Amino acid sequence: MDNATKPTVSKNKLHPRNKHKNNYDFAQLCSHTPELKPYVFTNQYNNETIDFSNDEAVLLLNKSLLIANYGLSFWDIPKGSLCPPIPGRADYIHYLADLLKETNHNKIPHNKAIKVLDIGTGANCIYPIIGASQYQWEFVGTDVNALSITSAQNIVQHNNSLMNKVEIRKQLSKHSIFNGVIKENEKYDLTLCNPPFHASEAEATKGSQRKWNNLNQNKANESSNNSQLNFGGTSNELWCEGGEVSFIHKMIKESRLFSSQVLWFTCLVSKKDHLRPLQLALKKANCNQVKVIKMEQGNKISRFIAWSFLSSDEMNQWLEERFNK
Template identity: 80%
Template sequence: MSTKQTASKNKLHPRNKHKSNYDFDLLCSLIPELKPYVFINQYNNQTIDFSNNQAVLLLNKSLLIANYGLSFWDIPSGSLCPPIPGRADYIHYLADLLKETNNNKIPHKEVINVLDIGTGANCIYPIIGASQYNWKFVGTDVNDPSITSAKNIVQQNNALFEKVEIRKQLSTHSIFSGVIKENEKFDLTLCNPPFHSSEKEATKGSQRKWNNLNKNKKPISNSQLNFGGTSNELWCQGGEMSFIHKMIKESRLFSSQILWFTCLVSKKEHIRPLQLTLKKANCVQVKVVKMEQGHKTNRFIAWSFLSPEQVNQWRDDRFNN
């Protein structure tokens, strides 16, 4: 890995397992199918072609087995295959968010309940959160193949079996309603929302990604541009802003059942309008957390309807009863 690439990885969260160079010898010993895709780059380091879907899939599989206690992981063809380091960063920064409202200590002994909106076929966030912090997860999705895949991952891994539950969201118009049970409480919600407003916009995004990864290669057809992701994972009417606005509106109905609502925000120009929407929704606490990942900065927005005093009461009720 080049000095530039190493510096980029060092920007990851301090507890992120992927801050160091990938040990491809170890990863290939765990998943031998990965070996043909590994090569020596111009900096004399082992790597893969990150524009190759199969290579990325096998890398993810090996990373999850090597670092998160899994014995099995696979996803259906065409499903979103996310970069593991970035997903891990979200989890670690969420742990820091809980730390702020837990006497500056990351809660490990207590049972932390997390709701993952749109868990997808990959089930990435529950895998990382359960392994790193022993959190319990409810993962939701509207897509039947994604539900089947996520349940299969949970059922085939003892490390997840008692920590992760997958629920079907029956309504495409709801986010929290229909999946949160009466009197059920969650310490966190997390979400990686669909960024694009249409299939056309998503295709343009894939073309940009291809161009960035393959600056010296010839253009390819739209059919070859799929980096993974079903329609509900990549786009929705109105795009990211519409989705998060709907999430904020609906979150008011569950203001006493959830400590922190959080959601990734892909574009920094969306932050200010979302903050104004949260203010109008009478949120008591709003935070924007930046995450340095590679050559870009990601962020998530977090909001709570509970005051610091009510948070203390929440902790007492959750952990002392």
């Protein structure tokens, strides 16, 4: 059910620094992106909204949010690419900043640029956009998909605010995550990832159809076999063999090879039931610290898992060398 058929859901559970805690100001958004205006209407509860099952409307909403709030002058993605909900993506970034704050004696480090590795940055380049704008972090975004790489590079090249903050690298091996993208002697304060969480294309299609049906359940005469989802998504963005547990297991195994080059590895986990096997895998990998960070967006609860191989002494040395010069 979308905002056109129910009262506006409160966003007050979003992170306190999230720009999207309040309802969307459509007048402001349309002033930045006039082409959004034809898709905005007032629903029966007297709230301005859009049809969230309309992929073009959602794309233009995202474009307007990024231009209005994150200093962009250009943003676009190829048709069919993942068009993510901005508030939830922003929450991940803000909670990552809190993780660094907790690590750094309750201070968000500002004295030196934080370097972040975004695994699977996608055609949308969302995390680098938000992190560079909100915290001036430097990003390396990686992807295996050539079209996604081209699109992300295009976004960076058309926005001066990103030019010196974001680098896009192609992951040449579909069987690798960190191998081939982390260079020798590079150090990253954070890695982040929104993994493909379906285990097969059929499962991804079924999930997409279910959400599309939910968005349209009160609409008459809608086609029952329309699987075009409002947020889109290519195969590598939505599914992989074994689903997210298999993907994150691979990430954990490979992260051991770069244990001294990364302060915190992190990854979103879509299902709470997946946490226990992942925590056991991290214990077997001899991680020194493991944290599960819960996030809430309206009625939805999400989470990410974070791990570090550094000892307390090594972490203090990292903070001294990189954060507190």
